[in-house]
Amino acid sequence: MNRLRTSRKAVVADASKEAGRPAARxxxxxxRGDLISVGPGKITLLEAIEQTHSITAAAKSIRMSYRxxxxxxxxxxxxxxxxAVASSIGGESGGGSTLTETGMExxxxxxxxxxxxxxACAPDIRRLLKLLR
Amino acid sequence: MNRLRTSRKAVVADASKEAGRPAARxxxxxxRGDLISVGPGKITLLEAIEQTHSITAAAKSIRMSYRxxxxxxxxxxxxxxxxAVASSIGGESGGGSTLTETGMExxxxxxxxxxxxxxACAPDIRRLLKLLR
Numbered sequence: 001m002n003r004l005r006t007s008r009k010a011v012v013a014d015a016s017k018e019a020g021r022p023a024a025r026x027x028x029x030x031x032r033g034d035l036i037s038v039g040p041g042k043i044t045l046l047e048a049i050e051q052t053h054s055i056t057a058a059a060k061s062i063r064m065s066y067r068x069x070x071x072x073x074x075x076x077x078x079x080x081x082x083x084a085v086a087s088s089i090g091g092e093s094g095g096g097s098t099l100t101e102t103g104m105e106x107x108x109x110x111x112x113x114x115x116x117x118x119x120a121c122a123p124d125i126r127r128l129l130k131l132l133r
Numbered sequence: 134m135n136r137l138r139t140s141r142k143a144v145v146a147d148a149s150k151e152a153g154r155p156a157a158r159x160x161x162x163x164x165r166g167d168l169i170s171v172g173p174g175k176i177t178l179l180e181a182i183e184q185t186h187s188i189t190a191a192a193k194s195i196r197m198s199y200r201x202x203x204x205x206x207x208x209x210x211x212x213x214x215x216x217a218v219a220s221s222i223g224g225e226s227g228g229g230s231t232l233t234e235t236g237m238e239x240x241x242x243x244x245x246x247x248x249x250x251x252x253a254c255a256p257d258i259r260r261l262l263k264l265l266r
Binding site: 020021022023024025026027028029030031032037038079080081082102105106109110112113116117119120121124125127128129131132133 | 156161213243249
C-alpha cells in the first residue's frame, strides 16, 4: 500500500496554485448512471476521518454537516464489497471511526488516479491553458 | 487539427455503458479559483453549436435554457484570448453561430484530454472498480 500514498501532496500543491492563473482540475466520479458511489466529496471525507478518527470531527474539519457525513459514509459502505469506515461505540474514548484497509486503498487509488490523469494530460492541458487570457 | 478529432466517439461509447455496471467518469474544469472558464457543460454546448449552427437550437438540443447558453458563451468568449463562438446577425438565414478555429481547438483538446486521462488511469480505475459491489 505504501507506494500508493505519494500523490496527495502533489494534489494539494496544485490546488494552492489555482487562485492566481488558470489551472485545470480533474474530478473523477464512479457510479452506476446517476448514482455516485465514489467522488471528490466522499474521498475528502475519508481523508478527514483518517486524520480525526471520528466522523463528527471529520465532518466539522471539512465544514460538512454531521448528517451529510453519515449519509455519505453509509452510501459508500453500501456500495463497496467491504466497508471503507469502521465505527466502534462506547469504550473509554467514547467510540470512534477509522478507515478500514479498503477505505485506505480507495483513498490512495483515487488520489493516484487524479495525479496520473494530470501528469498524462499535462501537454494538452498546457495547450488548452494557452487559449485562455 | 484533424488528428485532435478522434476522441469523441470513444467518450460517447463509454457514457452508454454507465447505466449497467459501475464506471468511472472524468470531468475537467479549467479556471481561476472558483471561476470556471471551461467545463463539461460549456464543451457540450460548443459541440451542439457546431452541429446546429445556432445558439438557440444548440441550447434546445441539450435541454439548456437559451439564457443560460448565452451566458456560458459570453463567459467563454470573455475568458479566451480569441472567442470560441462567432455569431452573425440577419442575412437570408436570419443569422447564426459557428465555432471559430479557437472553439474547434478547445473542444478537440478537451475531449482528447478526457480520453487520455481515462486511458492512462485504466489500470487503477479497474482496481478501484473491483472494490465496488
